[in-house]
Structure formats: C-alpha cells, structure tokens
Amino acid sequence: MAKLSLLSLSLCLLVLFQGSLAQLSRSRSRSRSEEYSRRQNECQFDNLQALEPDTRIQAEAGLIESWNPDHEQFQCAGVAVVRRTIEPNGLHLPSYTNAPQLIYIVRGRGILGTVFPGCAETFEESQRGAQGRRSRPEDRHQKLRHFREGDIVAIPAGVAYWTYNNGDQQLVSVTLLDTSNVENQLDQNPRRFYLAGNPEDEFDPEQQQHQQYQEQQGRDRSRRQRSSGNKHNIFRGLNTRFIEEAFNVDSETARRIQGQNDNRNNIIKVKGRLDLVSPLIRSSQERQREGEREETWEEEREREQQERERDWRRSPRGDYNNGLKETFCAMRLKENIGDPSRADIFTPQAGRISTVNSFNLPILRHLRLSAERGVLYNNGIYTPHWNMNAHSVLYVLRGQARIQVVDHFGQAFFDGEVRQGQVLTVPQHHAVVKQAISEGFEWVSFKTNDNAWVSPLAGRTSVIRALPEAVLMNAFQISRDQAQKLKYNREETFLLSSSRSSQRRAAA
Template sequence: MEIKLCSLLPLSLCFFLLFNCCFAQIEQQQGFLSERLQQQHRRGRPRTDCRIQSLSAREPTRKFDSEAGFTEFWDRNSEEFECAGVAAVRNVIQPQGLLLPHYNNAPQLLYIVKGSGLLGTVIPGCAETFESPQRERSMRGQESREGESQYRTGGDRHQKVRQFRQGDVLALPAGVTLWFYNNGQDRLVTVALLDTSNPTNQLDQQFRHFFLAGNPNPREQSGSRYEEEIRARREQEQGEQPQRRQSGNLFDGFEQDLLADVFNVDQELVRNLQGREDQRGRIVRAENFDVLSPEFEEEEEEEEQSHRQRREREHEGRRGSQPNGLEETICTMRLRENLGRPSRADVYNPRGGHISTLNSHKLPILNFLQLSAERGVLYQNAVMAPLWNMNAHSILYILRGTGRIQVVGDAGNCVFNDEVREGQMLVVPQNFAVVKKAGNQGLEYIAFKTNEQAMTSPLAGRLSAIRAMPEEVLMNSYQISRQEARSLKYNREETTVFAGRRSSRGYSTRAMEYALTAVEAFLKA
C-alpha cells in the first residue's frame, strides 16, 4: 500500500502542474481576447475614418440653465469626439442644489473639480441597506401590528448614499439611476466623460440622458441653433410637419391614467410626476434635504487606504487581472477613488510635479466600464515627456493653470500646437504623440482614457523608447555620432516628469521646438 501511494505522488504532482499551466494559458488568452474584442468593437463603431488633420482645445458649446446651477455639453459632432467615440458634460451645482435622478446610455468617469456632495445610485436587484434611525426605534419600541404599521410609514429606506469631495473620480455604469446633491458651502463642479462606443451602448453614438423627474431642458442658453437648423431642414426634406420639441422626463411620455393605475395614486400626483409645468430645469434647489449617509471623515479615508494597500499586497503575484467574482459584488463595489492627494502619486518629481493613475487594478469596477484615468500636476515650466497612448484615446481636461501642448500624428505632422487653459478639453487620439509644458502658474489636468488598463510609451527619459534602443540604431537612424546618441539616451534621468528651467521665454520656445523636432524625426524614421 505504501509503494502504491509513493508511486501516485509524482503522478498527482504532474497533473497539478499541468492543470495550473493550462488554467494560466486560458486566463491569459481570455485577457487577450477581451482586449481584442474591445478594440474591434471600438474600431467598428465610430462614424468617421479618423483622418484627423488638426485638433482643437474645445470649450462647451451648449448650456442649460437651471434653478440651482447649469449644465454644459461639448460639441458631440466634432470630428475628434466622434473618432474617439466619447461625449463630455460639465455640471455646476450651487449649494443645496440637487441634480435630478437620471440614467445614461453609456458608462462614465466623473471627476470632482471643486466642492463636495452626495452621490445616490440605484442599482437594480440591490437591497435598500440604509435605514433611518427613527424606523429602528419604532421597531424596538413596539412589536405589535400597530408598531409594524408605524415601521412601514414612519421612516425611509434607500440604497447606499456615498459622500465625495474634490479630487475624487466616480465610476458610474450605464443604465444605473444617479442623483447628486451639493451639501457643501461652495459650488460643486463636476466634469464627466461618457464612452458612447462602449459595448453596453448598443444604439448609435448619440449621448442620451434619461431623466426620471422634472423638466430637464426648459430653456437652453446657447449652442443648439445648428442642431435646430439640421432638424428643420430634415423635416422639410421629408415633408414632415414640425413637431414640438420634447424636453420632459420619462413619465411625461406615458398616459396619466396608466401611471395613476401603476402607482395607485391620484391624477394630481401623476401630474407632478410628469413635471410638464416644472420650469426649474435639471438642477433644483432642495433646502430641506436630510438623507442618511455616513460622515466623510479622515479616519475612514485612512482606513480605506490601508485596506486597499493590504489587498493589493495580497493580490501581488497572482496571475492575470481578471476579477474572480469573490472580491466584490455589484451592490457593494467601490465606485470612488481619490486622485487629488500627492501622496497617492505613481510618478513624483519634487522639482517637476506628479502623476496619479487609476486603472482596474486599483478600482475593479473599471473592468466593466473599460475606462481609466490619469491626473497630472506640473509645476512652473515643468515638462512631461513626449509619449503616446498605446491602447486608448486620451481626453484631457485642464483643471487649473495654463500650458502649451503639442500633438503629432502618424505622418509626423503637428495636429495641435497651442496654449491651453482652465476649462478646455483636448482629445488626443490613440498612438498620437503628445508633449505638455506647464506655464508660469503650473498646469493641472485630468485625462480620461478609453481602456481599463491604459498604457503609455514615453519618447524621452529613463524609461523611454529612445533609451531602450542600442546606440548603433540611433546613430544610423538619425545620422549622428556616438556621443550624440549617448546624449539622447542619458541626458535625462527622470522618468516622465521633467523639472522646469527658470529661463527666458525664448529658451522655452526653443525647447518646445526641439522636442517637437525630435518627435517628428522619430515618427518618420
């Protein structure tokens, strides 16, 4: 018996190693297949050939005023936004302002530019885990039938409400009902990127808001004249009668009798539900707003950070990055990550600035959204190494300061070379090389990327493509001496953020021209 067991032991070990190798290969193939399907899907959806000859740093073109704030949209018909398959929106919410409940047809990454507030999400199938204290006391006080009635009517239940603040990134899936409330003392400013080319959006690439309350668009400030002219021309060509523009919520389209029957309420309440006479817009004032939510405290943040670091250490060394289904469920999944703290930087240069990245390793829900983000802070005159995004489009939003950005295309042509300022947005297509130089006041930005694990490849610095190539390749490619090749490779020891030089404006301009020339030469080689 002992001899049989000894002979089976090596055989069992062989099967164990074989199965592990097979599972590792299957997991790796699934990862590559997922990446390939995502890229194929994104290539098939855009309506243009992405033959971009020039880019523009754009500001919002449409504005909708509301009672307690306003909403702005970037031109979704611009060539670069169509090519990237994205849309962008900015909300400015006054204190005690409530952005009405709604859902979108595409997943989004939302960055808190300024202020703080509450986020409410309604995820189908998830329990109402937040209960007001009044209900709990009524339950403990009475266990009779009368007490049960008081329990049903005396309190409130709802799904989890999350507190957020400046510097947070919120990951919000498509089709999930959302609302925002500004419970702070300052204005709440948010900017969001919506991935209309995501597989979850199976319609066209039009960005759609579906509001569940109010009258979202009672009056538009500017920017819709072009769309109105197109709509009128189309109606004239098709021989249709002009129709009244609908701007209500979803309930406005249903018959009142049907809604009264569905909710078992009277007609007057149904009219409030439809909001046809509501002129407050999509952001309304809510002075008496008492929602159950845990306080946002520094201790909770530190505890969450410690838990995240411990979990990352536990997962370190494991194969692949696909979730195993046991770490988090959709009902308890984290939707928020802060990128505003310098201590969370992934790249840090005390003389140049810091870069913080957010991908699916740090926030697992990004695996489903297929999005990621990067926040950059460049000090005065600092330069970020020229690089290209290997597997994603990058949409830059300027948070603060000014700077100069240059973008170079595949033919070595400069498609963007201009100053950027706060509030502007710039689309950098995949594989286009980009270099950023901060102005005298520094430059801060948030970059939304259309891949959950976006990767970049720098052209200068310690981890660059130039440094990784042999000297002979550089000498023959650029027709330079060995000493010049070594200068290209080793003159910069930083990684991606280079310290700025306190010099004249003329030198700064020459430095940018030299960087652009180097990028063009590399792309043409």
C-alpha cells in the same frame, strides 16, 4: 427504424443549429468589421482644436455646459463631455445614460446616490413614537457615497443616480460619457433619461451659443433627430392610469410624477435640507452632541484605504465576469486622484501624476475606462509620449500649457496653448508633449481603456533609452558620444524639469 429516423432528425437539427451559429457569427463579425471601419473613418481629420463648451443650460440651482458631441474630435474618440455646477443645497435629478461615465470632481463636496437593480436597500431608519410605535414608515434606500474634490466617480451605463451638494460652496464636476462603449447598443448619440422633472437636453444643438460648426450641424441633423427645448421625464410618456396602477397612487400623485405643471429643469433647489439616511451624517450629529471633532483628512484617507483593501480582497481573479455580479452591489465607485500624497509619479522640480485604472478601482474593468490627474510646475514638461491603447480626452483644471500633438506623417496635428476649462482630444498613437507656462498647469485626462499604457520617447524608461547605441547612430546619423548623451542625459521617467530653467538657475 424509429431510432434511425430519430438519429437522422437529430443530425439534421444539429447541422441546422451549427449553420445558424455560423451565420450569426458571420453577422457579428461583419458588424464588428463595419463598426471598426466606421470608427477609423471618424478619425480622419486635419487638425485638433482646444474646445470651449457649446451648450449652456441655466437651471434653478446650477449650470450645465456641454461640448458638441458631433465635433470630429469627439466622434473620433467616441465620447461626449459635460461640465456641471451645482449650487449649495442643489439636487441634480435622478437620471441614467446610455453610456458608461467617469466623473471628476473639480471643486466642492457632495453625496451620490446610485440604484443598482437587484441590490439590497442597506441604508434604513426606524422612527418610533413614545409608545414604541412608528410615527411614519421607515425609509430605506441603497448605499450613499460621499465624494470630495479630486475624486473620480464611475457610473455604469443604465444605472440611475442622483447628486446632491451638501456643502457650502459650488460643486463643479466634469463628466466623460463613453458613447462608443460596448455597453451602449443604441448609437453614438449621448442620451440621458431623467426620472423626474422637465429637463432640458444637455446636447441639444438648438441651444448652442457658438456657431462655428453650423455647416457640420446641418449634416448631423440629417442623422440625428433631437427635439429642441424642454423634454420630459420618462414617466411623462406613460398613460396616467398605468402610473396610478403601477404605484397604487391617486391621479394627483401620478400627474406630479409625470412633472405636469413643473417648470424646474435638470438641477433643482431643495426645500430646507435633504433628509437622508447616512452613517456620516449620523456620526457628525453624534460628534456635535458629544463635543468631539470632525473626521480629519488623514482619518478619511485611512478609511478609504481600508475600503480599497476590502475591494481588492473581494475582486474576482481571472475571468472578471465570474465574480462581478456577486460583488457589484458593494463595489467602490470612486477613487481620489487629487491628493498629492497618492501620486504615482513625482519629480520635485517638475510635478506629479496620479492614475486610476482597473487595478485600484476594479469597476473600471467593466467600464473599460481610466483616468490620469496631472500637475506640472512652472516650465515642467510631461515627456513626449504616445498612448498605446487608448484615446485621451484632456480637460484643463487650472493654469496654462503649450501642447504639441504629432500625427503619423510627422506633422504637428496641434501646436498651441490650452487654458482652464478647455478640452483637447489626443487620438491613440499620436505623439504628444506638454509644458506648463508661468503659473503651472493642472489637468485630468479620461482614457478609453481600463488599463491605458503610455510609451515615453525621452527619459529613463523611454523607447530611445532602450535602443542600442549603434541603432541610434545609424538612425539619426550621429556619433557614439551623441548617442550616449541622447540615451543617458535624462534620468527622470515621465516628468522632466526644463533644462533651460536649470541653466538659468546655475548661472544665477
């Protein structure tokens, strides 16, 4: 009888448990459906614009410029964009964000420090006096990464990091935050949490210098509550006594941690030089003492290639989650796509393209992001194409180009010129074509998929090339000879030289 009662109770609990799981599954499914519907509505707008930064923050040792994340183009893609300029010996204070980030280094060199919870402090020093005793406690911290122009740097959501310009020129970078990423469980507002200083909000609408979106901002403020002006680091909101207890420090130190009486904001000037534990810094000092040369670009590329091969051997096969935590602390966070020798696509008359995705930078599989770095020579054309599984956010590095974007009605969604420093969003599936003007065109595109696919309309690997001649003849009402020319006149893949330029050169 007791066994029968226990069995009945177990069956009841099992039914209740399954019912709860079903309810949870339905709730999650409904949530995903609502999110999908909301995201679709965000992409319903009439045209695109090449946008300039809206917000400008002058810091002690640099400049921060951001694009209004409430603009419909960024709402459609679910992203935010920031450009930072750090002066030599400038330090962007430690912070973390609610969304994964891709950072492209436009100009300069620097040092990146990241803090992954649970990872060991593998960089350490030992200072000892004349009698072998330490003159001060040894410093230990997590791995430092040196970056240079052309590098893409990946930062997961919630990972604290800082950036230091140890070069002799300005360090310029452009950053994409994927606020619609599954790792962000807040809302689509970009949020940066600072661990030090009294920073200003990079996306504060009150600081916008351009007023073309005033009506939209009025609507956005009803759903987005931000404080204007300076904000504080996360320690400022804690009781001073808690900080004293947590760190076992005196009240003066606790107040300094909170940033009291500190007028510096996001990027500060370092007094002297930043004293860091780094094998490259140590190696440079040793070479100087021994009169040897510094590491050449070729040696640096070879070293980075060895890191990629090591990362590939360590990267998990099959289910990414099975091996991620075991390799996370040692995974590469950067890949150079600015070096011409690493181009994935190259046409001598038209230009080159380099890509970074989850295959050559495995951490991007976790971030679900990728990037493309392109160069078009004078009058070079990036063949008409569409992005099959991603939005694309294009930032102009140098030069000018004419770009056309076409929607599903066959109408020009955007038809105009873009220039250095502007941002243009190309929604998923919209056809796009680029042609460089006069001095050429260089860009970087951030894509909202770790393995973004491009489907070309013209060229050797295009959709048109793959269609039967009979289909082309009937679809376009053309002759067989015209269909053959349509299919086979272009032997390039993605980058095309201008036929008009070729005709002019032949005539000359």
